[in-house]
Amino acid sequence: MRYPFAEIEAKWRKYWEDKKVYQTDLSDTKKKLYHLNMFIYPSGAKLHTGHWYHYGPSDSWARLKKLTGYNIFEPMGYDAFGLPAENYAIKTGIHPYDSTMKNIADIRMQLKNMGCMYDWNAELMTCAPEYYKWNQWIFLQLYKKHLAYRKMAPVNWCPKDQTVLANEQVKADGTCERCGTQVIQKNLTQWFFKITEYAEELLQGLDKINWPEKTKLMQRNWIGKSEGAEIIFPVENFDEIIEVFTTRPDTLFGATYMVLAPEHPLVEMITTDEFKFNVKEYQNSIKSMTEIDRTSAVKEKTGVFTGAYAINPADGKRIPIWIADYVLMSYGTGAIMAVPGQDERDWEFAEKFNLPIIRTVKPPDGFSGKAYVGDGPAMNSDFLNGLYVDDAKKKMIDWVEEEGIGKRQVNYRLRDWLISRQRYWGTPIPIIHCPKCGEVPVSEKDLPVELPYDVEFKPTGESPLTTNKEFMNVKCPKCHEYAKRDPDTMDTFVDSSWYYFRYLDPHISTEAFNRKLSNKWTPVDMYVGGAEHATMHLLYARFFHKFLRDINLTNSDEPFSTLVHQGTITNQGAKMSKSKGNVVSPDDFTSEYGSDVFRLYLMFMGPYELGGDWSDKGIAGTDRFVQRIYELYNRFPGVIKDIVLQDKLDLNLLKEDEKIIYRKLHQTIKKSHEEIDNFRFNTAIAALMELLNELKNLEGASKEFQAYVLERFAVLLSPLAPHLAEECWQLIGKYKSIFEKPIWFKYDEKALVEESINLAVQINGKLRNTIEMPINIDQNSAKEIILKDEKIKKHVDGKQIVKEIFVKNKIYNIVVK
């Protein structure tokens, strides 16, 4: 009989729900384990195979933890605000609220069919006023501490989505992270969160968390700390100075010219009449260039001379001041001292414009390159001569500090987080703009500022909320005169920066989150989600967590102690997306094979962190595995009834066939635990398959032995195929759910060891035979057996043994001449 998965899976899901098997008792924190998956983005589409790949195995990991005694909290919710719902509304006229609610209802059903241990009491959605109210509240806390501020700045503008974007949401090639459109620069007044205030701590904190090294490295690079000095250069004939930032103060004697960013405020003042035209022309040509052209890697260096000179403070020499687009106004001071001898860019520029080059670090003998950026003794550098780079740096910084012409300085590449969006479907910014009083925060008691339903979403470049007069026009809280609300909404990454706190008490109305509970349950112990969030969500959440700690809302430093990234499932090499039409629907497979088979198949594909290209080629194999298990259990109905089982059996009392199974069983208990614990589900399943292959002759075993094995096998199976395991458990005569009273069996240390081993015998490192020998045989006894072996004799006879290597229970290598 084929395994009737539909009926059985439904039965067990109902059982779990009725008995509240996965509702977490949050008051019990003894062995608490907060297991979180990045929540769902309920855009137009239903769950696809990628979601199953993310959530299914992750749940299997948590199930193993539950079986081994942990109190698991595993919530799920909806990251419900965002552009896709709004774009869908623009296209179809269906309101984002309505489409989102419908999607959530559909997705909830699909999630339930996966058979995960979600605690549905803890469900949340970010578009509910009871949730986003607290986004606004946190905004106001940041505002109070001057960590939320508004400024006019050049910002990234996506012409397609008609909104600004944070730096983190612009990809390396200058395109919009969401829609792939080329982003342009605009000068606008926008809201920022001062994440840079936490730059150093965000960097340091990485050492304390158990995250993939790759992800930590990406955050380190994104924060981009560089240590060096700020040095002042006087401008000749002007009462002005130019400040530069450099990581190589030791090369100051080699600074043969200076470069200002074309937008630098000093340019206009210091440019001499003779060069005014050139400079203006150059500045204009830069303005008309797109960001992508300007930063193109293959581009040749360009720049113009200003006619002005600065004084190198180290040796008093006049050095020319140029402007060039390779110096960016947005980093450091917008000006550099150029040291062509030790900087490749400066060398290239100096070569092109015939500027002097002085080496101040002696390159190694035979060095034939241009700029030398490595370590070496200083030269042409007066009091630094002979010192290596690190020492020379220190000495130079000390010197400029003494002279009062500079200071030690640390710079970060990280910029503040731009959070305003000119879109509708998000959290309104709780600020009122009053013609008299300026920006006035909404009073906390007036929160939430509810997002109105009636707006015109047609993209105009202006925020859709401006079209709702009732929303926009308010009285100023201070002077009570007519004022207007801020029409922008917050980046949806604000929503996901603190949601893990909210799950613990999702409907609490007196505070953002239940502090008592969250102090016991956070940080999240295990966080699972995509690597694409490395420098977005995962950075913002760390920032929020630290801020919330600083205003005494939480007592830990980091949100996620351990992080695991699931791999990406592609289809024909491309990421699954609706627009490419390559989305693989899980529904087709779950309706044909059931959710256990589909989950098993996704886990069996390969290492979890690797992902891979989708193919349904092997799914028949996992289906066969499931069928065979079901048949096996049907051969032994009620076998466990009236039998009292021991933890361990005595190997000496077992029949030969039973011994083999017993050994394999205990080896599998050990292996599957270790493998699942390390997210290596593929090898855990392989181990279970091996064990199943050994159970062919279970009929010949004693009834006690059958019961012993089948009881354990069901438990081994339960994290990976929970519905099937429950059914098997019941078939042999158990009543409750495996997860109701979690159980995991200890392996029998004695059974791990075989009685005999196959010793590999090598001659000159080449395998010549494997010979069965008793375990732990000593070298001499092994040698005696080996030298009698015909195959070995052939290679050894008539030759001289010059060396022997013996690795106990593994290998015997004889070196002959």
Place this chain on the structure above:
RNA sequence: GCCGAAGUGGCGGAAUUGGUAGACGCGCUGGACUCAAAAUCCAGUCUGGCUCACCCCAGGUGCCGGUUCGAGUCCGGCCUUCGGUACCA
């Protein structure tokens, strides 16, 4: 360009304090069952060679070289693919 990860049968992939390469599964081939097919079960399946049934020999983990009794695993130099980043001073 720089940083990081990865390259193993026809396919997905196993195997690392250096110790029997190819576990487990898919696919394929042959056989059993069947009127037949499907399903299922059994056997075989890295490549090449031979006095290819068993046996035996040689080669083999992207390429070239090295260390070692022994290298998928360590070292040096490349190539390819993927991810991140991009004149950050």
